[in-house]
Amino acid sequence: xxxxxxxxxxxxxxxxxxxxxxxxxxxxxxxxxxxxxxxxxxxxxxxxxxxxxxxxxxxxxxxxxxxxxxxxxxxxxxxxxxxxxxxxxxxxxxxxxxxxxxxxxxxxxxxxxxxxxxxxxxxxxxxxxxxxxxxxxxxxxxxxxxxxxxxxxxxxxxxxxxxxxxxxxxxxxxxxxxxxxxxxxxxxxxxxxxxxxxxxxxxxxxxxxxxxxxxxxxxxxxxxxxxxxxxxxxxxxxxxxxxxxxxxxxxxxxxxxxxxxxxxxxxxxxxxxxxxxxxxxxxxxxxxxxxxxxxxxxxxxxxxxxxxxxxxxxxxxxxxxxxxxxxxxxxxxxxxxxxxxxxxxxxxxxxxxxxxxxxxxxxxxxxxxxxxxxxxxxxxxxxxxxxxxxxxxxxxxxxxxxxxxxxxxxxxxxxxxxxxxxxxxxxxxxxxxxxxxxxxxxxxxxxxxxxxxxxxxxxxxxxxxxxxxxxxxxxxxxxxxxxxxxxxxxxxxxxxxxxxxxxxxxxxxxxxxxxxxxxxxxxxxxxxxxxxxxxxxxxxxxxxxxxxxxxxxxxxxxxxxxxxxxxxxxxxxxxxxxxxxxxxxxxxxx
Numbered sequence: 001x002x003x004x005x006x007x008x009x010x011x012x013x014x015x016x017x018x019x020x021x022x023x024x025x026x027x028x029x030x031x032x033x034x035x036x037x038x039x040x041x042x043x044x045x046x047x048x049x050x051x052x053x054x055x056x057x058x059x060x061x062x063x064x065x066x067x068x069x070x071x072x073x074x075x076x077x078x079x080x081x082x083x084x085x086x087x088x089x090x091x092x093x094x095x096x097x098x099x100x101x102x103x104x105x106x107x108x109x110x111x112x113x114x115x116x117x118x119x120x121x122x123x124x125x126x127x128x129x130x131x132x133x134x135x136x137x138x139x140x141x142x143x144x145x146x147x148x149x150x151x152x153x154x155x156x157x158x159x160x161x162x163x164x165x166x167x168x169x170x171x172x173x174x175x176x177x178x179x180x181x182x183x184x185x186x187x188x189x190x191x192x193x194x195x196x197x198x199x200x201x202x203x204x205x206x207x208x209x210x211x212x213x214x215x216x217x218x219x220x221x222x223x224x225x226x227x228x229x230x231x232x233x234x235x236x237x238x239x240x241x242x243x244x245x246x247x248x249x250x251x252x253x254x255x256x257x258x259x260x261x262x263x264x265x266x267x268x269x270x271x272x273x274x275x276x277x278x279x280x281x282x283x284x285x286x287x288x289x290x291x292x293x294x295x296x297x298x299x300x301x302x303x304x305x306x307x308x309x310x311x312x313x314x315x316x317x318x319x320x321x322x323x324x325x326x327x328x329x330x331x332x333x334x335x336x337x338x339x340x341x342x343x344x345x346x347x348x349x350x351x352x353x354x355x356x357x358x359x360x361x362x363x364x365x366x367x368x369x370x371x372x373x374x375x376x377x378x379x380x381x382x383x384x385x386x387x388x389x390x391x392x393x394x395x396x397x398x399x400x401x402x403x404x405x406x407x408x409x410x411x412x413x414x415x416x417x418x419x420x421x422x423x424x425x426x427x428x429x430x431x432x433x434x435x436x437x438x439x440x441x442x443x444x445x446x447x448x449x450x451x452x453x454x455x456x457x458x459x460x461x462x463x464x465x466x467x468x469x470x471x472x473x474x475x476x477x478x479x480x481x482x483x484x485x486x487x488x489x490x491x492x493x494x495x496x497x498x499x500x501x502x503x504x505x506x507x508x509x510x511x512x513x514x515x516x517x518x519x520x521x522x523x524x525x526x527x528x529x530x531x532x533x534x535x536x537x538x539x540x541x542x543x544x545x546x547x548x549x550x551x552x553x554x555x556x557x558x559x560x561x562x563x564x565x566x567x568x569x570x571x572x573x574x575x576x577x578x579x580x581x582x583x584x585x586x587x588x589x590x
Contacts, residue, residue: 072096079108086115090122097129103374105129120149124156131163139163154184158193165197173197188218196227202456202574204231222251226261229268234548234573238272259290266550273554279402286396294319294371296396297381303395305402309335311342315394317369317382318349322510322529325349326418326536327551328397330561331404332361333417338404346391348382355511356533360419408553408560415564416538424515428501432519435499438474441587442517442534443498444525445479445486457546458526459576461486466584467524468496473587475499476520478530480507506530517541522590524583527551535562542566542583547573 075092082088093108109126116122127142143160147153157180164173177194184190195210211228218224229244245265252258266281287293296317303314316335318325336345344365349357351368358366367384404410432440446458468475468490477487477500490496504512510533517523517534524542525531527549535541543559545552545567553560557567568586570579 084115086112086119086122089115090119090125093125093129102129102132102377120146124150124153127156127159127163131159131166134166136163136166140167152184154180154187154189158189161193161197165200170197170201186217188214188216188221188224191217192221192224192227195224195231199227199231200456204235204573207231208235220251222248222253222257222261225251226264230264233268233271234546236547238268241268242272255289256291259284259287263290268550270550270553271548273408275408275553276402276406278550279405282401283399286399292378294378294380296394297379298394300389300391301393303393303399307393309338309343309393310340312339312392313344313346313390314339315346315348315382315391316397316400317380317394318347318353319380319396319398322350322353323527323532325353325397326529326532327561328401329357329360329536330411330417331400332364333412334404335400336361336363344390348384352508352510356418356420356514359421359511360417408555411560411563413563414538415535415562418514418533418536420514420518420537421511424512425519428516428519431501432476435476436474436497438472439521440476440519441473442478442520442523442525442530443475444523444528444531446481446483447526447528456574459544459580461489463576463580464490465494466580467587468494468498470584470587476501476516478506478513478517478523478525480530522587524587532562535559535565538564540564542568542586544568544579544583546570 072092072095075088075095078085078088079092089108089112093105093112096102096105096108106126106129109122109129113119113122113126123142124146127139127146130136130142131139140160140163143156143163146156147160150156157176161173161177164170164176174194174197177190177197181187181190181194191210192214195207195214198204198207198210208228208231211224211231214221214224215228225244225248229241229248232238232244233241242265245261245268249258249261249265252261262281262284266278266284268278269275269281270278284290285293286296288295298315298317300315303309314335316332318328332345332347336343339345345361345363347357347361347364347366348369349366354366354368358364367382369380369382370384371378371380373379445461445464475496475498477483477498479486487498487500490498501516504516506513510529513530514533514537517530518537518539520534520539522540522542523531523534525544527543527545531541531543535543541562541564543562543565545559547570551559551561552567555567556569559565559567566586568579568583570576
């Protein structure tokens, strides 16, 4: 699930623009500054033979006018007329990237590099795009190629370090950055990138030293302020985080960057319990210019906080990850009340949730939504609902929080809002009775997406040893994905045999998981789709949170979404041993 929006991660992220100037990743999708436009014009003029000069004039005119549409048309015409001309593909790649067509841009850059093998700048730009699209090993090769001929390019050194960091090779990234800082100690970009590597390693307190130096050397470097603010939030300094975020927003060079920072400000305010301000900023997640924003392919009027709901037909589309759809569903009973007996709720959710949500909200029509990716963009549609045209209004699910969850007092005091299948519950009670003796405690410990910048949010499995040694407990495996190695280690090293429930797909059988979790004595683990489902069904649930998690809404020991759930919080970021000792003691005493 995505309880940490992308804006809370360290900026991946500093990339070299066509001028070689350092800027944020994705800057090419924003209007180029004068220096970058001049550099690109010079490159085009140098690489374009005389027969292509008419197209060249159109391209340069569009660049100077900052007319993205004209640039794309001129670049496409040039590539079609002269497919053997490397610069045509190069300009088309830049135009496509600015338009958000990342797949088309990647192909155009590749064509350009084939036709212009000696032009290192093309390789550098292709590396930027590869990094942006998550092709980190490809980006590394391209950045190294560019550095062979431009060894002092600060932006590319930073980008190479980012590519290594995002492959989990933080030690290699640090070595490169330390050498570069020795040669260029006054470059704030290098200090900032080194700070992000330390954040990825979970060394947040140490990262502040490098972010502080980056801000001192580059007081107008928005990314350094942004990254320092994120680190401060996770270290518990909400005031400092908010000040840094607002400073970064004032310095942001493009609308895409400003929207990312607005989303970060949303999570900072939510983490401090300032719900109205937080939900208002949270709408930035949907802005078309924001990187990774989902485009909802739904027609009709969009709901707004002041829109009347009584007697209306409202289409609500789930968003973000599975766990988020469950979390935000906390407000659906209030939506149904607002619609009244003459109103109608049409609800589109992730396909694996349809059965569970239909049983939980029987007066609604629940259908699956479909998500797809095209040209580097995420799209979500609702093709299965035949009566969508009857909807008076539609809205993404989380947007309703602005009306129904404006303060903590708006959350219900009862924990259950999802209803498991009673027949499957009866089956699971029988299966659990035949399981090894002892209290049955469901166990979750990791995410399926353990990329470099996410791993720090989860305790290594060996640190669960004090919990797994708790006497009188039979642990039930609820962890989806490949976990055979961890279970074998627990049995071999601790004598803890975790029981795997038979006949269930722990990733896909979410309706069955709801029934199983409700029959357990306790579900214990990280915040993911399974623990959210257990808590939403009103089951006894212990959730391990982390400092700065906005979903606690400023409360340290509870989650308003699930009032019956108990929260365990490390005393500091990465201090998992203390948290596990506390959980083990609580489990033994319960």
